[in-house]
Amino acid sequence: MTTPAAxxxxxxxxxxxxxxxxxxxxxxxxxxxxxxxGPSGCGKTTTLRMLAGYATPTSGRILIxxxxxxxxxxxxxxxxxxxxxxxxxxxxxxADNVAYGLTMRKVPAPERRRRAAEALELVGLGHLGDRxxxxxxxxxxxxxxxxRAVAVRPRLLLLDEPLSNLDARLRVQMRAEIRRIQxxxxxxxxxxxxxxxxxxxxSDEMVLMRAGKVVQSGAPRDVFPAPADRFVAxxxxxxxxxxxxxxxxxxxRPEHLRVVTADAPLDGRVDDVVLDAVVRDxxxxxxxxxxxxxxxxxxxxxxxxxxxxxxxxxxPAPSPGARVRLVAPRARLALLTPAAPAAxxxxxxxxxx
Amino acid sequence: xxxxxxxxxxxxxxxxxxxxxxxxxxxxxxxxxxTAGSTLRFPPEGLSLTWFGEAVAYSPFMEAVVxxxxxxxxxTALALVLGVPVTLAVHRGRIPxxxxxxxxxxxxxxxxxxxxxxxxxxxxxxGLHLDNFTTLLLGHTALLLPYAVRVTGASLALADPALxxxxxxxxxxxxxAFFTVTLPMLRPGLxxxxxxxxxxxxxxxxxxxxxxxxxxxxxxxxxxxxxxxxYDPMVAAASTLVLAATVVVAVVAERTVGFAKIFGGINR
Numbered sequence: 001m002t003t004p005a006a007x008x009x010x011x012x013x014x015x016x017x018x019x020x021x022x023x024x025x026x027x028x029x030x031x032x033x034x035x036x037x038g039p040s041g042c043g044k045t046t047t048l049r050m051l052a053g054y055a056t057p058t059s060g061r062i063l064i065x066x067x068x069x070x071x072x073x074x075x076x077x078x079x080x081x082x083x084x085x086x087x088x089x090x091x092x093x094x095a096d097n098v099a100y101g102l103t104m105r106k107v108p109a110p111e112r113r114r115r116a117a118e119a120l121e122l123v124g125l126g127h128l129g130d131r132x133x134x135x136x137x138x139x140x141x142x143x144x145x146x147x148r149a150v151a152v153r154p155r156l157l158l159l160d161e162p163l164s165n166l167d168a169r170l171r172v173q174m175r176a177e178i179r180r181i182q183x184x185x186x187x188x189x190x191x192x193x194x195x196x197x198x199x200x201x202x203s204d205e206m207v208l209m210r211a212g213k214v215v216q217s218g219a220p221r222d223v224f225p226a227p228a229d230r231f232v233a234x235x236x237x238x239x240x241x242x243x244x245x246x247x248x249x250x251x252x253r254p255e256h257l258r259v260v261t262a263d264a265p266l267d268g269r270v271d272d273v274v275l276d277a278v279v280r281d282x283x284x285x286x287x288x289x290x291x292x293x294x295x296x297x298x299x300x301x302x303x304x305x306x307x308x309x310x311x312x313x314x315x316p317a318p319s320p321g322a323r324v325r326l327v328a329p330r331a332r333l334a335l336l337t338p339a340a341p342a343a344x345x346x347x348x349x350x351x352x353x
Numbered sequence: 354x355x356x357x358x359x360x361x362x363x364x365x366x367x368x369x370x371x372x373x374x375x376x377x378x379x380x381x382x383x384x385x386x387x388t389a390g391s392t393l394r395f396p397p398e399g400l401s402l403t404w405f406g407e408a409v410a411y412s413p414f415m416e417a418v419v420x421x422x423x424x425x426x427x428x429t430a431l432a433l434v435l436g437v438p439v440t441l442a443v444h445r446g447r448i449p450x451x452x453x454x455x456x457x458x459x460x461x462x463x464x465x466x467x468x469x470x471x472x473x474x475x476x477x478x479x480g481l482h483l484d485n486f487t488t489l490l491l492g493h494t495a496l497l498l499p500y501a502v503r504v505t506g507a508s509l510a511l512a513d514p515a516l517x518x519x520x521x522x523x524x525x526x527x528x529x530a531f532f533t534v535t536l537p538m539l540r541p542g543l544x545x546x547x548x549x550x551x552x553x554x555x556x557x558x559x560x561x562x563x564x565x566x567x568x569x570x571x572x573x574x575x576x577x578x579x580x581x582x583x584y585d586p587m588v589a590a591a592s593t594l595v596l597a598a599t600v601v602v603a604v605v606a607e608r609t610v611g612f613a614k615i616f617g618g619i620n621r
Contacts, residue, residue: 054518074521075530081522087515091537100533104524152523 003066005030005188011060020046022212033189037199038209044192080149081158086141088133095129101152119151139170159191240305242297249336256332257307262323273328289317386589404590417575425554428493436501444509462499470563485566492560497550508542
């Protein structure tokens, strides 16, 4: 097996009595895009800053290309970082910003200009080299920051919430853009985000963090259908939790709960979970109708569930007060590991810091 | 522009009164300088440039101008060289007691200058046998340090700390990051601190008065001496020349950096 591009071994970071990162072990695979995902305060940004060399772990080791870099200052790590604020040098032109890392590496002027132009070309801003950062839009500044980090051909490209300051449409465009740049350059990328859609769409490998620890990691296709515990499930948008007859907890997404009439024949598989329910509320949302229901789960506990009723479903959306039947296909139930300590305070993800 | 802000009659009246109180005395001095008569009196008796000629030809004044410029330039440079590292330590460093450090460097603002002058006289000139120029230079530097720290600090506080981190991440050593990124960020602050410091030193009387000798005397002290002995309009002419020079500096500063930028920093 090849050496990972970077590796954290038992890394802990304490600020006073607060443990920001708690004994984290992590391997960053080479040539792929890894996201660190979690709510604010989960330690993802601190982890990134330790990788970059802006923070030194309280204990543990950081390896880059298999070599110990725990105490190597940032300027000797040969990495590229894109900051949340972009941190473009306001007194330099766009081209000089992009060339800064090359100047520091004493690359001769002609080659420096060529490589800076290439990097700008890569992000589609070849024509803006003479401008000052202030004269660019937020999206353009973001691209310049990306070009500046890529121009030095870093061993790792680190992105700290790179899209959080862009408006919604641009953000979605930039996801694909960053993926394209990653695959064109073959760079190893580590991206910090609190946005699960961003992580799912962009990652080769996603690492979910909570309270300074890694809770689950893997490819989005493996993680998404099988959240390890309630925290991960809630963070990934599973809204329904119920206890099965055998006492295990399961999560199911609103779009996988089918609402059928109380007397509908059960054509599904025998092991589907079928619940009697009463409709509480119906919210029309265009593409779908969100149905809130009160039900009793197989363990006999009263639960409130949310089902996504698609417009194309054969049965019409029920009205409030109606007695209905809910079907959760067995294959769609995500079985959770019991006892994630103290039922995660998994609030809606929000801005970092 | 002022039309919207000064619409209230009381505010307008106060503003006008403020300008009158500031400008009228200066008007008197300037007018008197152009007199053809031989006493410091208003209204001037006739119009002439005689006293300007006298002032420029009067060697004690001219020597004092050179001394003052020399002292102000050196003290300002020294205050900036000492003040910028203090600013960096206060704003970027992770040192305990940052507030105390900043307070210490701002303290010359609140200690009466006569007390500072006396202390310097006793400790440096009498105690350490330093010559009077060195003592004056040290005194003026101490006097200007608060401006250097405060004004460059205001500049630095506006700069994103991630800029220096970005520079380091791109391969700049701490020293190179300082010279290629931090220092350019500080430029407006340095210009304004420099101008303020220079003017403060050039106009200073208390320190310069206490630490003067026959060999080295600044312009304000020399003028003060002169006024005590004679009552002719030469002092007014000298003052007018200084005023004109200051206006030129101010206009150049306004054109190159902009006053809003220079002095905007102080209020933050």
